[in-house]
Amino acid sequence: MTTSVDMVVAGSTVRVLVDPTRTTAPGVPTLGPSIGEYPCYDTVSYARMTDDEERNRRFRAALARLAAGRVVLDIGTGADLLWARESVRYGARRVVAVEAMEESFHRAGTWLAEPGAGERITLLRGVSTELDIAPRAEVCVAEIIGSLAGAEGVAAVLADARRRHLAPDAVVVPHRCVTLAAPVAFRRLLGGAPVAFAADSLGYLRTIFEWHGSPFDVRLRVKDPARDALLGGGQVVEVLDLNGHLPLEQRRSVRLTIDRPGVVDGVLTWLRLWCLPDGEPLDALRVASNWASVYFPLFDSEHPVEAGDTLDLTVTSTLGEDGTHPDYHLDAVLRTSTGTRSASHSSPYRGGGFRHHPVHRHLFP
Incomplete structure (x- = not known):
């Protein structure tokens, strides 16, 4: 019906x-x-991502191998600051997390009160293509992948990040x-x-x-x-x-x-x-x-x-x-x-x- x-x-x-x-x-x-x-993420859609174990265990495995002692750039960090916090957990020296949506940015900021997070995570509001970010990152987490792989603009975003935000030998997660x-x-x-x-x-x-x-x-x-x-x-x-x-x-x-x-x-x-x-x-x-x-x-x-x-x-x-x-x-x-x-x-x-x-x-x- x-x-x-x-x-x-x-x-x-x-x-x-x-x-x-x-x-x-x-x-x-x-x-x-x-x-x-599109800019229509809400608590339900964020919860689905945060609880997505098939996705999360693969990203965690990559960060466990790559993050220790490095500067990490998290593009599109989301309301839960998830990969920024996970990067710190796996030993990142410093993390710069970027979020464009205003409500998500403010919700992400509440996670900085976690022990150790505020000292190593810098949260920026905006889109990475319009921000100046320093120092250059050695690892980039870009979980801006759509159900159509390129639909969220990851190719253009990463092309800009390679020019302005990442070290020459920086590694991007996901790989492909x-x-x-x-x-x-x-x-x-x-x-x-x-x-x-x-x-x-x-x-x-x-x-x-x-x-x-x-x-x-x-x-x-x-x-x-x-x-x-x-x-x-x-x-x-x-x-x-x-x-x-x-x-x-x-x-x-x-x-x-x-x-x-x-x-x-x-x-x-x-x-x-x-x-x-x-x-x-x-x-x-x-x-x-x-x-x-x-x-x-x-x-x-x-x-x-x-x-x-x-x-x-x-x-x-x-x-x-x-x-x-x-x-x-x-x-x-x-x-x-x-x-x-x-x-x-x-x-x-x-x-x-x-x-x-x-x-x-x-x-x-």
């Missing part, structure tokens, strides 16, 4: 389709907007992350539940729309998607080597092969991340973590496919209007025994249209 909820944004009413019975609970497929790239994509049908990702936003996603939608000044076609975040909805293995469509070559813009083409009969209308993307070169990767589709998957619609309707059919996909990321966060564009060609169909989808960081695709027209009736 779904219901329509009217939301007032910038003086206009936006109608949103909601499943009031569904909230973001562990193991339950749920739909919401992608939030990591990629975005994978696989062919899917959207409705099947939700495991039989109605195609509607989870009830507890409305606050995030409102915050994103108010930040933007108007509604737009948000990226669709699917938490705990039904795994049997994927009709093929994932292929890498975005690569971020945070300790290597890190382009600000990229374009990758892959061929996704259908491995069983079904229907396809788009692709599901998800994150895979390494905190150390020899460490166990975190695959956001296969372990319970704070990161979710993002669905991109391509075709206006579902198309039947058989094993051996292919979806040729090109994913392009270019810097958005703020010079930091990327815009994404997808081009696809589906090849089946009944013919060839082409489609494309644009997902800018901000701007773009509203209710352009049938999926968004359904969700915002």
Whole structure:
């Protein structure tokens, strides 16, 4: 059962389709907007990150190996000052922690009262690309990785940090992350539940729309998607080597092969991340973590496919209007025994249209 909820944004009413019975609970497929790239973190979202043991044990292992005796820069420290405090625990000589969001900055400041924290941690308000930071750091913790690896602007942020904030041989944590994509049908990702936003996603939608000044076609975040909805293995469509070559813009083409009969209308993307070169990767589709998957619609309707059919996909990321966060564009060609169909989808960081695709027209009736 779904219901329509009217939301007032910038003086206009936006109608949103909601499943009031569904909230973001562990193991339950749920739909919401992608939030990591927008300033809409709250106590719930911070708690999910702080309690994310799959993420945390990998970051801790990296800091345990790298932090002792070094100067650490923590970009996007968050309300819990987590990696700054962990760096101190693992022996960092000094930590500079940077937080842009005002409320998160003030909450982070309360942690400085912990024994030993105030002496070794300097907390700065702002974005690292606009701050002068000294001395240069030997380790950088940049947990500004999105469900789409580059969505939070980590490439541009680290390019600036390498120039101005980091020592020449500085090491960045995480070490590497990629975005994978696989062919899917959207409705099947939700495991039989109605195609509607989870009830507890409305606050995030409102915050994103108010930040933007108007509604737009948000990226669709699917938490705990039904795994049997994927009709093929994932292929890498975005690569971020945070300790290597890190382009600000990229374009990758892959061929996704259908491995069983079904229907396809788009692709599901998800994150895979390494905190150390020899460490166990975190695959956001296969372990319970704070990161979710993002669905991109391509075709206006579902198309039947058989094993051996292919979806040729090109994913392009270019810097958005703020010079930091990327815009994404997808081009696809589906090849089946009944013919060839082409489609494309644009997902800018901000701007773009509203209710352009049938999926968004359904969700915002």
